[in-house]
Amino acid sequence: MTVRGIGEIAMHNTDVLRVKAAYVKAPFQVTYREIDLDPPAPDEALLDVLATGICGHDMEIATLLAREPTPFGHEICARVRAVGPGVTHIKAGDQVVLESSSFCGLCADCRNGRADLCRNLVSFWGRPAMGFSPAMLSPARCAVPAEGLDPAVASLAEPCGVALDMVKLSEVGMSDRVLVVGAGAIGLMAAAIIRRRTCGKVVVVDSNPGRLTLARGLGADEVFSRHEVALGELGKQFGGFHKVLVTAPPGVLNAALEAAAYGGIAVFIGFDWGDGGKVAIDTTAMHVGKKQLRASFASPAMYLPEAVELLRTGVVPGEKIVTHRMPLSRLAEALQKVRTDRQHTCKVAILPDELYRA
Ligand SMILES: [Zn+2]
Ligand SMILES: [Zn+2]
The missing domain is CATH 3.40.50.720 (NAD(P)-binding Rossmann-like Domain)
Known part of the structure; x- marks a missing residue:
């Protein structure tokens, strides 16, 4: 089966999900690559991305860090499409936000109550499809339930x-x-x-x-x-x-x-x-x-359940911080907007084209 529009999802055989993920090469060259996503491994989740925020670090990647075309996007709200057999804390259909990296829970620092010092991190960084993609695979461990929030607002949980x-x-x-x-x-x-x-x-x-x-x-x-x-x-x-x-x-x-x-x-x-x-x-x-x-260096990402509650209760009024929603097919334009129009632009959330309404 062929893939037509940007972000369009096609089943390329019964098990593999083919998506068009955005890549960036500095400075600001956005391209889209067809990526095949396998069914989730035992400890993984296959996620339909609902919204991904553009972060200052994404701008650094787009400005100078990406010497080669690089997948990116790490402030993510998603819907669980499927989970591997070892995953129990989330299930298909759940709305989640992702820790950009998670502590392992097994190392000496984690066991000594200092998960913030964990360096044995678990993450979706480096996967061929990240947040600027219609779907992605992630260690399920990174997913935190975030039901009932507007996805663009929920994508603020990580920052x-x-x-x-x-x-x-x-x-x-x-x-x-x-x-x-x-x-x-x-x-x-x-x-x-x-x-x-x-x-x-x-x-x-x-x-x-x-x-x-x-x-x-x-x-x-x-x-x-x-x-x-x-x-x-x-x-x-x-x-x-x-x-x-x-x-x-x-x-x-x-x-x-x-x-x-x-x-x-x-x-x-x-x-x-x-x-x-x-x-x-x-x-x-x-x-x-x-x-x-x-x-401060929030690695591993922590406190996302608290962040979700702060957003849910409006203590952090996410609607005021997300100033723009733009479709994945216009990611290059969105990056330029963030770069050049700080006066009117705070957080820009990128939505898959299917979910974007102008
Ligand atoms: Zn960020
Ligand atoms: Zn650890």
Whole structure:
């Protein structure tokens, strides 16, 4: 049987599912490859993708990391089509979200209660079809039930887990003043969560007015343009921030520490590849100010059940963060939109063409 439209699924024999998965080669060359998906192995799930978010890391892959055509897409909501015989926690028909990597549960770190330190990760990364595909195979272990959520909103569960990692790492207290630097999807979700955890001021800084408007809508008390105020000055204005959450490249870390109160904690996520990742820090100011700097790295992906509940209850209002839905056949256009129109674009969810309604 032939495959016609992009994303069209055809049974190529009784057992194999043929899909057209999107691949990208830097810079921004999107192609579609026919991939045959076998029936799931005993510990696998075969998934019909419902929505996949475009993430900052996808943009890095599309901009420079993909030297060869590479499958991508890791913020995924899907419907289970079939599971292998060893899978018991999900079944065909279930709506799920995927951990982009899962802890193993077997290594010493996992057994010692530190699954967050597991390096024996289980994942769908590197499979020939990932989230930007109408269907994919994944270790079933990565799938977390997410029934009753709009799929595009549910696809925020993975980055919401990253936001949760930052919030937990910051140990935000009930009356802490908190500064969030960078109003991408992760910063915005972190701000929305923190809004419920502290009665202190929540302040968001970004360079883009559109993002600051979003931050206001998510419960930030005050928002400031990075162009108009230095973080250190902002710290003085508010009497110092007990917690500073940075979702921006590391060049901003000294300024973030300046904004922190005596005893403040700055948590950061935001890679810069190459020498941009090397930053000189004023350690004396950290000592005498009793300040801490903590790196967040949400690998393995964790807290997705919490993230699903935050989205389900609207504590994290996913509808405001997903600004666009676009079909898989227009992925190249969607990537350009994310790259060039930060003012109007926050999270873009890619839907299989069959599910997309303009
Ligand atoms: Zn992501
Ligand atoms: Zn482990």
